[in-house]
Amino acid sequence: PQYGGYKIALLEPADRLNVNAANSLLKTLEEPPGDCLLLLVTAQPARLPATVRSRCQKLSFSSPAPDIALPWLKARIAGGLDAAELLETAGGAPLAALTYADGERWRRRKELADNYEQVMAGRLDPIRAAEHWARGDLAENLRWLVSWQIDQIRLKMSPHPPRLNNPDLRSRLRGWAERQAPRLLFERLDTALRLHTLCVTTQVRTDMLLEAFLGDVAV
Numbered sequence: 385p386q387y388g389g390y391k392i393a394l395l396e397p398a399d400r401l402n403v404n405a406a407n408s409l410l411k412t413l414e415e416p417p418g419d420c421l422l423l424l425v426t427a428q429p430a431r432l433p434a435t436v437r438s439r440c441q442k443l444s445f446s447s448p449a450p451d452i453a454l455p456w457l458k459a460r461i462a463g464g465l466d467a468a469e470l471l472e473t474a475g476g477a478p479l480a481a482l483t484y485a486d487g488e489r490w491r492r493r494k495e496l497a498d499n500y501e502q503v504m505a506g507r508l509d510p511i512r513a514a515e516h517w518a519r520g521d522l523a524e525n526l527r528w529l530v531s532w533q534i535d536q537i538r539l540k541m542s543p544h545p546p547r548l549n550n551p552d553l554r555s556r557l558r559g560w561a562e563r564q565a566p567r568l569l570f571e572r573l574d575t576a577l578r579l580h581t582l583c584v585t586t587q588v589r590t591d592m593l594l595e596a597f598l599g600d601v602a603v
Contacts, residue, residue: 393423397425397428398432399429399585400584409422410433410436410439413439413440431585450471453476453478460485470482492520497532499516501556503601504560504602510601511595514591514594523583531549532557533573536557537569537573539554572600575597578593
């Protein structure tokens with residue numbers, strides 16, 4: 385039942401609005417009905433049209449500081465897990481770190497790292513590898529792929545970077561980075577970012593693009 389009398393509409397992720405939907409929403413934002421709240425939630429506000437952003441009040445929610453997030457996370461995970469490692473891998477987001485603690489996602493990530501290394505060593509066909517990557521949550525798999533490219537660049541630039549997205553994979557990532565020229569690492573990061581963006585913002589099939597990416601890794 386409603387007690388406050390307000391109508392609340394939640395649009396998440398708001399950056400997925402197409403042009404027609406954004407234009408339709410704009411008319412509502414220009415003349416909003418009374419007793420109504422529209423909540424546009426996005427991790428990429430820059431992807432919203434400027435006309436929509438200009439008619440909204442912006443509220444930013446950042447990740448909590450580690451000294452707050454770590455105790456919270458430690459109280460909710462099994463004792464054998466490294467809370468700091470989970471939190472760092474999740475980019476400082478405690479709720480995301482908590483999802484990794486269920487074990488399944490963590491095992492999936494390790495499988496993909498093994499898969500990637502086998503492709504790089506020429507022991508696994510890129511097409512078969514791409515089929516494996518496409519299983520489950522492809523957007524999450526591609527987020528890991530992007531984070532590995534970023535960490536390889538960091539390790540290529542400095543033997544002891546101040547931060548890694550995947551501290552538990554440091555040795556493996558360093559080995560990958562040592563085999564690649566810096567320019568190639570940046571090119572692969574650009575490609576991985578495009579793949580992830582296409583996956584989360586469009587209905588375009590990314591299987592052939594993923595096959596091409598892994599085929600390049602195998603060369």
